[in-house]
Amino acid sequence: MENLSRRGVLSLGVALGLVGVADGAKAWAWPSADSVAGAGTGADPEYVWDSATDPLMAALLENGSVPSINTAMAGWVNNADPLPGGFPAELTAHLRQVNRLPSWADRTKLTRAADFNRRRDTYLFMLYGLGSGIMSTVIPREARSVYWSAGGADMQDRAAKTFTFGYDLSQLKAFEPTGQFVVTANKTRLVHAAVRHLLPRSPHWTSGADQDIPISAADILVTFHSLGTYVRSKLIEWKVPFPAADQEAFLHSWQVALHLLGVPDEYIPKTWAAAEAQSAQVLTPILAPTTEGIKLAEELLGLTAQIDLGVTRGFLNEFVRYVLSDEVGDWLGLRRDPVAAALVRTAWPAYIKFREGLSPIMPGTFYLVDQFVRALAMLFLNKGSSGATTPITIPTGNRPG
Ligand code: HEM
Incomplete structure (x- = not known):
């Protein structure tokens, strides 16, 4: 993995429309006062995973319940759908806690965000698809975990599943009872928890890993910046009209998405300025080929x-x-x-x-x-080429080799 000089990082950040690189390189220096929680422990999210979901998913993988969970999960689609009867009791109990919007979600902003996504879909397709999508391949941890997880063996299927996330997020009623985003985000959260249990068992992943467990809260923030923060900066750079209320709504939909993916509120940026400062710290310096x-x-x-x-x-x-x-x-x-x-x-x-x-x-x-x-x-x-949403399923193994 190539290490960039500070100067190299700075010029790359500018080229990508991302604000430079934060000082103090490694130590976590982003203030939780700038988060949606307004305060926090200050713990480095590099060492925060998903304590509510990970042990549960590890146990479900170990006791062989995941294939039947995947079957039951197929019929769980809309935000207002009851949790499937086929889920083990402990999973149902967990989802009852998390399968809902956070108390701070602002429905007016979410509706505006959905409308913005619809109005700006052309640029969003291009930027998410060819900008963020390809950027994910130069985010070393993301590239390595995607490659060595089961889904890495079939990128067409994986891309279609990722479309599902973006598609459900950009629907007008995404966060309404008839929308699907809350469920899709929760399914994704379960997938990530499974990956945290599975990848450390892959010799291919561990041989190059610089962490013991993948997909930390910090990694998820990195991905958010490669998506939301990057897209916003490009729209501004391209002089696409982007009123403040749209920008705020767009950020809000991402704030809610991050919460639903299990990122603690103390790390979720409250404003775009706070997001850019965080991006400078966590995203720009780590971009590298693998x-x-x-x-x-x-x-x-x-x-x-x-x-x-x-x-x-x-x-x-x-x-x-x-x-x-x-x-x-x-x-x-x-x-x-x-x-x-x-x-x-x-x-x-x-x-x-x-x-x-x-x-x-x-x-x-x-x-x-x-x-x-x-x-x-x-x-x-078309949600991939099939014309139907590709269902998100929990993996039970890794890419063989
Ligand atoms: C799975 C979205 C962050 C690695 C998924 C899936 C979605 C998704 C929708 C399910 C579809 C699928 O199975 O392919 C997101 C979003 C993120 C995020 C929106 C942050 C905003 C990350 C990060 C990593 C990661 C930071 C690793 C560093 C993976 C892996 C899978 C996965 C390995 C499983 C692929 C498989 O099925 O084997 N993610 N993700 N994700 N994600 Fe993420």
């Missing part, structure tokens, strides 16, 4: 290329370079395509300007870019 990440990026971009996006793989590579920097593109070995590079760098800003009514001139490349965006959106809206 063998696993390079393979995952190739698979993910290959998957996208399988579907006809109306553009070449060169265009796709260059779009990734455009949103994530050449440095990341080089790490991942994305083949250069100078013609496509020039096209992306002129066509995309022109496309945004025209779409947002900031320029009356329709660029000649409008339809090319629009076709690309629509194809990617369809991929997302």
Whole structure:
């Protein structure tokens, strides 16, 4: 794993639209006063996992109940659905505590966030899909755990499941009783708890691990910044109109999502300024290539290329370079395509300007870019290629090798 110099980290942070790198590198220095809880223990989230879920899931894996839980889980979809009768009593008791919105959730903001997600879906597809999605492959711990977990062996299926999370989060009624996000987040929380038990048993994962147990609260915050914090900064950089109320609502939906994923409230940033400060501390300094990440990026971009996006793989590579920097593109070995590079760098800003009514001139490349965006959106809206949500299931093992 490559270690970046402080200067390298700073320039990469700027290229990604992320605020620089915090001082004091390793020690946890983010103030809990800036969290939604407003106070906390100050404990380093690097060593915080999910004490409410992890021991329970470990026991369920050990006693062989997970396959029947997965069967029962298929019918548990909407937020208002009763917990499945087929769940073991201890799982039901646990979910009764956590399968609900936090007391501080603000329904007005959540509704606005859903509306924002709908209004801005074009940019969100592009940024989550090609920005955050590929960024996840240069987050070493995420890349290694995704690669060596069972799901790593079938990236198409895994990508479809991840779509489910984003899709359910972006529905208008995501957090309402008829929506599905609270359930999807809780299923994901169970999956993460299972991974914490399973991965330390994989010799492949342990051989390169710099932690004993994967997916700490700090790791989840890192992923949040690669998604929400990154997307917000790019929208601002691209001059997409983004009123303060939309920004606040967007943050709020992520705050609730993090809570539902089991991150303690004392680590969930209260404001975007607090989120950026945290991102500077936890995300920017750790970005680096890994063998696993390079393979995952190739698979993910290959998957996208399988579907006809109306553009070449060169265009796709260059779009990734455009949103994530050449440095990341080089790490991942994305083949250069100078013609496509020039096209992306002129066509995309022109496309945004025209779409947002900031320029009356329709660029000649409008339809090319629009076709690309629509194809990617369809991929997302079709929830993968099957047309049905791919159910999230709890793994019972790791990737064999
Ligand atoms: C599974 C979302 C953070 C590693 C999942 C799934 C979702 C998801 C929706 C279930 C779909 C699937 O099975 O593929 C998220 C979100 C995160 C987050 C929204 C933070 C905001 C992390 C982090 C790591 C991680 C920080 C590791 C460092 C994994 C692994 C799986 C998984 C290994 C299981 C894949 C398998 O089935 O084998 N995550 N995740 N996730 N996640 Fe996360």
